[in-house]
Amino acid sequence: MSLLDEAKKVQSKAYAPYSNFQVGAAIRADSGAIYTGVNVENAAYPEGTCAEAGAIAAMVLGGDTRIAEVAVIGDSDDPVPPCGGCRQKIREFAGPEVKVSMLSRTGKLLTMTVGELLPGAFTPDHME
Ligand SMILES: O=c1ccn([C@H]2C[C@H](O)[C@@H](CO)O2)c(=O)[nH]1
Ligand SMILES: [Zn+2]
Secondary structure, X not given: OOHHHHHHHHHOOOEOOOOOOXXXXXXXXXOOOEEEEEOEOOOOHHHOEOHHHHHHHHXXXXXXXXXXXXXXXXXXXXXXXXXXXXXXXXHHHOOOOOEEEEEOOOOOEEEEEHHHHOOOOOOHHHHO
């Protein structure tokens, strides 16, 4: 199954009663393992979490810390890009060359690199 199919498979498990905007994300780690996540909203709106964040948490729990590829699917007519916070979260575990594939509900596909999504990023390298 493709990484986009993995994201699609979990999308309907999203808990999004406030926005009604269900998002599924899938990460392939360098190890080859696949991790998925969905957005989980909260009555206290700012406490909601993104699908990408859920997939990253699952990845870390699974023992992986390097991302090889990311896929995101949203309920929109246009491909759903990761929010700013998720771009930073992804960059922590992915180099600028890593591809992020974004799919709309209508099947439109957009692929960008992490470096294109977050140019000039503050990265772990800056902490050395
Ligand atoms: O890439 C994205 C964009 C949005 N959302 C979620 C956050 C919120 O629950 C809902 C509407 O913004 O979609 C994600 O999970 N990932
Ligand atoms: Zn986000």
